[in-house]
Amino acid sequence: MRQNKKLKNIGIFLLFGGPTLIIFSAVIVIPFIFGLYLTFTNWSVATGDSTFVGLSNYFEVFTDKDFLTSFWFTIKYVIACLIFANLIAFFIALALTSKINGQGLLRTGFFTPNLIGGIVLGYLWQTLFSQVLPYLGDQYGWGIFEKSWLGDPDKAFWALVVASVWQLVGYLVIIYMAGFASVPKEVIEASSIDGANYFQILRKIILPLTIPSIIICFFLTITRAFLAYDINLSLTDGGPYNSTEMVSYHIVQKAFLSNDYGAGQAQAIVLFMAVALIAITQTYILKKREVEA
Amino acid sequence: MKFKMAVCSLLLVCLVLLFSACSSSEDSNTTTSENGKTNRDEDVKLTFYTVNDNNTFSEIIKAYEEVKPEVEVEMINAQAGLDYIQKYEALQASGNAPTLAMLEPATILKYKDSFLDLETEKEKYQNLTLSGTVERNLFEGKFLGVPFTTQGYGLLFNTRVVEEAIGGKFDPESINTQEALAGLFEKIKASGTTPVIIHGANWSLGSHYMGLNYALQSKSNEDNLNYIEGLKNGEVDLSNDNVLNGLIDTFDILKEYNLRYDDPLVANIEHDGIDFARGNAAFYFMGDWAWANIQPVEGHDKEYGIIPVPISNDPSQYGNNEIPVSEPFLFSIDNTKSSPEQQQAAKDFIEFMVTSEEGQSAFVNLQRITMPYKDVKVESDNLLSPAIQKYAEEGNTINIGIMKYLPGDHYAEIGSVMQKYLTDNIDRQGFIEEFGDYWQSKGE
Numbered sequence A: 001m002r003q004n005k006k007l008k009n010i011g012i013f014l015l016f017g018g019p020t021l022i023i024f025s026a027v028i029v030i031p032f033i034f035g036l037y038l039t040f041t042n043w044s045v046a047t048g049d050s051t052f053v054g055l056s057n058y059f060e061v062f063t064d065k066d067f068l069t070s071f072w073f074t075i076k077y078v079i080a081c082l083i084f085a086n087l088i089a090f091f092i093a094l095a096l097t098s099k100i101n102g103q104g105l106l107r108t109g110f111f112t113p114n115l116i117g118g119i120v121l122g123y124l125w126q127t128l129f130s131q132v133l134p135y136l137g138d139q140y141g142w143g144i145f146e147k148s149w150l151g152d153p154d155k156a157f158w159a160l161v162v163a164s165v166w167q168l169v170g171y172l173v174i175i176y177m178a179g180f181a182s183v184p185k186e187v188i189e190a191s192s193i194d195g196a197n198y199f200q201i202l203r204k205i206i207l208p209l210t211i212p213s214i215i216i217c218f219f220l221t222i223t224r225a226f227l228a229y230d231i232n233l234s235l236t237d238g239g240p241y242n243s244t245e246m247v248s249y250h251i252v253q254k255a256f257l258s259n260d261y262g263a264g265q266a267q268a269i270v271l272f273m274a275v276a277l278i279a280i281t282q283t284y285i286l287k288k289r290e291v292e293a
Numbered sequence B: 001m002k003f004k005m006a007v008c009s010l011l012l013v014c015l016v017l018l019f020s021a022c023s024s025s026e027d028s029n030t031t032t033s034e035n036g037k038t039n040r041d042e043d044v045k046l047t048f049y050t051v052n053d054n055n056t057f058s059e060i061i062k063a064y065e066e067v068k069p070e071v072e073v074e075m076i077n078a079q080a081g082l083d084y085i086q087k088y089e090a091l092q093a094s095g096n097a098p099t100l101a102m103l104e105p106a107t108i109l110k111y112k113d114s115f116l117d118l119e120t121e122k123e124k125y126q127n128l129t130l131s132g133t134v135e136r137n138l139f140e141g142k143f144l145g146v147p148f149t150t151q152g153y154g155l156l157f158n159t160r161v162v163e164e165a166i167g168g169k170f171d172p173e174s175i176n177t178q179e180a181l182a183g184l185f186e187k188i189k190a191s192g193t194t195p196v197i198i199h200g201a202n203w204s205l206g207s208h209y210m211g212l213n214y215a216l217q218s219k220s221n222e223d224n225l226n227y228i229e230g231l232k233n234g235e236v237d238l239s240n241d242n243v244l245n246g247l248i249d250t251f252d253i254l255k256e257y258n259l260r261y262d263d264p265l266v267a268n269i270e271h272d273g274i275d276f277a278r279g280n281a282a283f284y285f286m287g288d289w290a291w292a293n294i295q296p297v298e299g300h301d302k303e304y305g306i307i308p309v310p311i312s313n314d315p316s317q318y319g320n321n322e323i324p325v326s327e328p329f330l331f332s333i334d335n336t337k338s339s340p341e342q343q344q345a346a347k348d349f350i351e352f353m354v355t356s357e358e359g360q361s362a363f364v365n366l367q368r369i370t371m372p373y374k375d376v377k378v379e380s381d382n383l384l385s386p387a388i389q390k391y392a393e394e395g396n397t398i399n400i401g402i403m404k405y406l407p408g409d410h411y412a413e414i415g416s417v418m419q420k421y422l423t424d425n426i427d428r429q430g431f432i433e434e435f436g437d438y439w440q441s442k443g444e
Helices: A002-038 A054-061 A065-097 A104-115 A118-140 A155-182 A187-195 A196-208 A211-228 A228-237 A245-255 A261-288 B002-035 B053-067 B082-093 B103-109 B119-129 B158-168 B178-188 B200-214 B221-233 B243-255 B269-277 B288-294 B340-355 B357-366 B385-393 B401-407 B410-422 B427-441
Strands: B046-052 B071-077 B100-105 B151-159 B192-197 B281-287 B304-307 B323-327 B332-334 B398-400
Touching: A002 A261, A054 A065, A054 A261, A054 B357, A065 A104, A065 A155, A065 A211, A065 A245, A065 A261, A104 A155, A118 A155, A118 A228, A155 A211, A187 A196, A196 A211, A211 A261, A228 A245, A245 A261, B046 B053, B046 B340, B053 B071, B053 B340, B053 B357, B100 B103, B100 B340, B103 B323, B103 B332, B103 B401, B119 B340, B151 B158, B151 B269, B151 B288, B151 B385, B158 B178, B158 B281, B178 B192, B178 B243, B192 B269, B200 B221, B200 B243, B200 B281, B200 B323, B200 B398, B200 B401, B200 B410, B221 B401, B221 B427, B243 B410, B243 B427, B269 B281, B269 B288, B281 B288, B288 B385, B304 B385, B323 B385, B323 B398, B332 B340, B340 B357, B410 B427
Parallel strands: B046 B071, B046 B100, B192 B281
Antiparallel strands: B100 B332, B151 B281, B151 B304, B151 B323
16 A cells, blocks of 8 residues: 555655656756767867767866956956945845835836846847947037947956946845845834834844845845856857857857867856855855844 | 646647658658759749848849749848858758858869869850959869959059149059169159058958969969968978068058057958048958948048059069959859759859849949959949959959969968058068968978
């Protein structure tokens, strides 16, 4: 009888979990394992041969100067996105949860950029940076916009950050707003009766109680910024002169343009490990600071 | 409980049906593609990998299926650009190579063993096309792809603007040295017009401009291949490479008189086309495909011409009187999976595309390309082609067959070195160093 029940359980699991499991394996697990296998070969599409080369692809990862440059560039980009997206989103959410008029409209407005795909968004900002702003800069003598931001390596970096932050903020605002909503009103009331000013309430009450939201937002920003590809492709296309090549972009170039699949895949694995490590550490550290009301 | 069981079994049945439906449709697919035949014995189905710009190919296929209803052409429409090659590689790697494909010579070279040798068709196309067309598209002597579009590039000019600036008739053949070019630019500038537009994209600078470097080393393709081998081994003395330095000298002239001097990397092909069409600049380093951006411009000028990019002050130098003309795409037939019937059908279909009036009309009017054929029944409205055709007919062309031997990332990597040079980020010494480094990294 017990055996029967066990069998039935497995049957029910397969019935509901099976299709998802098959799809998950087909599009995630199997390609990942095959990708891992590729890193130990010098596979080439054209010839189809795949000789085992051991770890040499991984050695190449750390000797590929361009990979290291693009990795460092990506880290700078992640830090900038992390700081600006979260700061801006935090204060917008704060403003939107205090009682201002047209909250719903503003919320929709801030969220909309998130609904625009990265490619479209990139082209949109490309037109702004290379056509609209230089035109306005010319007309009104704004020195900072006179030349296209996309033609200068440093400004192109900030162009990427501006566009990405614009996209990210809306999503983060929603999460922060949910976090603020869960802060118990009694605690805030009690503290203001005790004589705490607004800044003190923000620092000592709201901030610690919204740590779960901050964890989620940081996690999202870090992983999304690390893996950014579409915006890199459509906004700067790695230019000017490859100075804004982010790591995902570099991997695609390496694998598909330079036809070096093994090395490209090895770089992708290294990127995966790095992102996983950073994201887990970040979550772990912040989790420790979590408090309950 | 009974109800639960019933629901569960119902779901299970649905699932089984779903999977069986998937697999059965797959089965029917494989039978079709493996022997290339559908129900009736004489019916043939072929797959055709291409870019269906402005519905060019759907029009041709529609016309062809009326003439030959027993042949079904299934188009695999892809996007142009990097994805185009990737998707083709995916098809190849998964054993689903299309019967017929429109491919770049570099891709054909990469997969040269998997295409049908069209030796039996060679003579026919030699007679049909302009002289030299088939010869410059051979792959180690083999005819693997049928040409249908020709492109040429160089310094396009707007005749009205140039003649207004020099105050008389302009003879393009008089500009065959760097000095003559600089002199002309100075005159144009003095008349109040900007002399030239450099399109700052990596493909234009890396592939088209620097591509000349490998083609102009020698008239013989073999010497040029040896030159590339030398670059990989670091054996070429780049500081004393006359062609390379000549190209940089000319680039200095173009750079100085560039309409985009302040913001050279914006590289907006529409804007550049508009500025050239309206005469805001006299010259434009581009090819006849620029017509796609010039034709729609309201009030565009009607007379255009082209001159070569001079690379020295010797009027007889190879390259100072010739322009590069090439076939960017060819039609190739698969020889790995396709049946002889499919291959024959593909040959017939190619011939229909390039010789029938319907086919030519679609290429010329919808895709706005120039066909390298002697008997083109449809007149093109492309005002840039006649000047380029003239060079082709007179045989004043540069053989840029060497381009298909350049690595896939050449245009992007060398293009970015050129961009650095264009924005004064590096000087000539820096350019030569980075150029050498790129090639040596290919030799490792």
